[in-house]
Amino acid sequence: MGFPSVLTMAQRWVAERAEPGSAAIDATAGGGVDTLFLARTVGPRGSVFAFDVQPAALARTRERLDAAEAAGREAASSERVPRRTLATVTLLRAGHERMAAELPEELRGRVRAVMFNLGYLPGGEEADDSNGRPPVITRPDTTLPALDAALSLLAPGGALTIVVYPGHAGGSDEASAVDRWAAGLPADAAQAVLYRMPQKPAAPYLYAIEKKR
Numbered sequence: 473m474g475f476p477s478v479l480t481m482a483q484r485w486v487a488e489r490a491e492p493g494s495a496a497i498d499a500t501a502g503g504g505v506d507t508l509f510l511a512r513t514v515g516p517r518g519s520v521f522a523f524d525v526q527p528a529a530l531a532r533t534r535e536r537l538d539a540a541e542a543a544g545r546e547a548a549s550s551e552r553v554p555r556r557t558l559a560t561v562t563l564l565r566a567g568h569e570r571m572a573a574e575l576p577e578e579l580r581g582r583v584r585a586v587m588f589n590l591g592y593l594p595g596g597e598e599a600d601d602s603n604g605r606p607p608v609i610t611r612p613d614t615t616l617p618a619l620d621a622a623l624s625l626l627a628p629g630g631a632l633t634i635v636v637y638p639g640h641a642g643g644s645d646e647a648s649a650v651d652r653w654a655a656g657l658p659a660d661a662a663q664a665v666l667y668r669m670p671q672k673p674a675a676p677y678l679y680a681i682e683k684k685r
């Protein structure tokens with residue numbers, strides 16, 4: 473049977489903490505899988521903010537959201553007033569390190585979940601094998617300020633998840649930086665847990681952090 477993947481575990485822990493009607497952030501929109509998950513989880517009264525630096529990633533995310541909305545409308549077409557199933561989603565073409573500046577003032581300290589899926593988007597703009605350019609990867613000099621910002625925006629009891637990829641070029645430096653960041657969090661401010669396969673050191677792993685105060 474095996475254990476759930478890091479992506480599944482991240483969603484599971486977030487689902488337990490992000491209530492309907494609340495605000496949530498996807499710090500790395502990519503193909504939009506987590507953005508859609510958050511939009512469903514916080515529902516039509518909630519709001520989701522999704523960041524990415526690649527326009528193609530945001531376009532993919534928009535497509536995924538539109539397809540889900542259309543499927544939801546079709547399923548509800550027998551109802552007199554079709555129901556919205558997804559949150560209001562704001563897609564931001566901005567680095568996640570700008571998260572605190574980009575979020576509405578009134579949501580500071582009220583966000584219930586922030587999800588990071590580090591690394592690169594397979595098939596992203598620069599990752600196309602045919603153009604020979606390196607993929608757009610997340611980097612410690614922007615990831616660490618973004619993690620600090622995420623923690624400052626969370627409500628007490630809210631969750632921050634970070635999927636870390638030590639396997640690609642540049643990935644192990646970022647992974648070490650995130651490890652140090654998580655280990656250095658004051659225990660009275662946040663509780664961190666690590667979900668990892670010790671027999672596979674290059675495999676992705678997950679931090680989940682619950683804000684305490």
Ligand SMILES: C[S@@+](CC[C@H](N)C(=O)[O-])C[C@H]1O[C@@H](n2cnc3c(N)ncnc32)[C@H](O)[C@@H]1O
Nearest residue numbers: 500501502503504505506524567568589592593
């Ligand atoms: C592993 S992918 C995310 C996958 C995504 N969660 C999904 O469900 O498909 C990482 C993403 O981070 C984005 N990224 C890289 N640097 C970033 C930054 N400073 N701010 C926001 N996104 C960034 C990349 O463009 C890429 O799309």
